[in-house]
Amino acid sequence: MAEKGEVPYKTYLEENELPSAWYNIRADMKKKPEPLLDPATFKPVTAEALEHVFCKELVRQELDDTTRFIPIPEEVQKFYRMFRPSPLVRAYFLEKALDTPAKIYYKFEGNNTSGSHKLNSAVAQAYYAKQQGLRGVTTETGAGQWGTALSMACAFYGLDCNVFMVKCSYEQKPFRREVMRTYGASVTPSPSMETEAGRRINAAHPGTTGSLGCAISEAVEAALSRDGYRYVLGSVLAQVLLHQSIIGLEAKTAFDKISEKPDVVIGCAGGGSNLGGLIAPFMGEKLRGESDCRFIAVEPASCPSLTRGRYAYDFCDTGKVCPLQKMYTLGHDFIPSASHAGGLRYHGMSAILSELYDQKMMEAVAVEQTDVFAAAENFARIEGILPAPESSHAIKAAIDEALLCKAQGRRETILFGLTGTGYFDMTAYAKYNDAQMSDTVPTDADLEASFASLPEVR
Numbered sequence: 001m002a003e004k005g006e007v008p009y010k011t012y013l014e015e016n017e018l019p020s021a022w023y024n025i026r027a028d029m030k031k032k033p034e035p036l037l038d039p040a041t042f043k044p045v046t047a048e049a050l051e052h053v054f055c056k057e058l059v060r061q062e063l064d065d066t067t068r069f070i071p072i073p074e075e076v077q078k079f080y081r082m083f084r085p086s087p088l089v090r091a092y093f094l095e096k097a098l099d100t101p102a103k104i105y106y107k108f109e110g111n112n113t114s115g116s117h118k119l120n121s122a123v124a125q126a127y128y129a130k131q132q133g134l135r136g137v138t139t140e141t142g143a144g145q146w147g148t149a150l151s152m153a154c155a156f157y158g159l160d161c162n163v164f165m166v167k168c169s170y171e172q173k174p175f176r177r178e179v180m181r182t183y184g185a186s187v188t189p190s191p192s193m194e195t196e197a198g199r200r201i202n203a204a205h206p207g208t209t210g211s212l213g214c215a216i217s218e219a220v221e222a223a224l225s226r227d228g229y230r231y232v233l234g235s236v237l238a239q240v241l242l243h244q245s246i247i248g249l250e251a252k253t254a255f256d257k258i259s260e261k262p263d264v265v266i267g268c269a270g271g272g273s274n275l276g277g278l279i280a281p282f283m284g285e286k287l288r289g290e291s292d293c294r295f296i297a298v299e300p301a302s303c304p305s306l307t308r309g310r311y312a313y314d315f316c317d318t319g320k321v322c323p324l325q326k327m328y329t330l331g332h333d334f335i336p337s338a339s340h341a342g343g344l345r346y347h348g349m350s351a352i353l354s355e356l357y358d359q360k361m362m363e364a365v366a367v368e369q370t371d372v373f374a375a376a377e378n379f380a381r382i383e384g385i386l387p388a389p390e391s392s393h394a395i396k397a398a399i400d401e402a403l404l405c406k407a408q409g410r411r412e413t414i415l416f417g418l419t420g421t422g423y424f425d426m427t428a429y430a431k432y433n434d435a436q437m438s439d440t441v442p443t444d445a446d447l448e449a450s451f452a453s454l455p456e457v458r
């Protein structure tokens, strides 16, 4: 594919070039994210309190905002080798189709059975749970990618896995559920009648199709009520961004190999884990004053936490059982419309990304779902990969950026995160193909109503 002087279509790393430590971006932040608060006292949480809910080692990682590099356990490195490195792809065909002077690269995380980047953190979390001698873990899943990834990791380490799946995804994606069960997990639609939190949410919002916030409450309650279980979370938390830094570290090494560097890095943002991981080493350079790279978070207009949310302390879950974190949030009662990007339907955002956005180190845009699917189909036809709806938010923004470069005659290097594949999202593609897809954007009044539930933290 590559002509003389051109970079190859795909850049892979050799095994000895793979990262052996994760990068903790907080170590390079002068102003760090605010501490997590205990939901009962609103005081900073202690490690001891967190250890009732989360695995010990993961609590340590969550609270460590000073260690720059944290070694990846040997066993986790070995598991990574089953599906990593992921390729850094030069999108020559897309560049040509857009007739843009911009160079477009994407880091493709869909090359594993779970179909997304989520496996990067699932493996680490299951490993630490096993090390601690636990029997199993509980979790929530939105679109189903996290649940699938965690099921795979738990099967590998011989752990029991209980997944609370947001009801609208449970109904839209029966095959996702079967993949999880194939890997030995149990799957419950949320809100369910099995937990206090689920019963309360069902009573308050009859017929609700659920949200990540509800499912999190249920999974935490389930972990607390069973011996030898802990709760694990697939996004939002600092530990998850830490594990996902493998994406950015690999990308950085690959760019170094081809003597390139991105001018702008773009990623979709649900809870912020893939974006936080992809940008980590590049943002580190910017924080240390070594580069002026731009970063763009792309979110759905139906769930616009960065572009229209408040930067405030809020509960991470609807049922208020998790710690509070200071983040861009739409309010923990916000239930987004039943859009087709389940992985982006979260009311808040990673505290790390929220703080970086507040410091104006990162930009954010919101895009509408029909435009996203138009970009997705375009991409599938041009570059061959059938993208997940979540990932397609980044594709849409990358195409817009490349077209802007064309209009302004700028030769910029764009990197975007292609987080996963869309094989289980064909109901959504069918809606788009039948021209039955709609864009539901919350009104200011809708948002004001959910901001009213923000807790008063002094």
Ligand SMILES: *Cc1c(COP(=O)(O)O)cnc(C)c1O
Pocket (backbone or CB within 6 Å): 115, 116, 117, 118, 143, 145, 146, 234, 235, 236, 268, 269, 270, 271, 272, 273, 274, 275, 343, 344, 388, 390, 391, 419, 420, 421
């Ligand atoms: C979960 C998911 C996302 C969004 O989650 P983040 O934590 O924001 O990365 C994006 N893309 C895919 C394919 C996902 O599965």
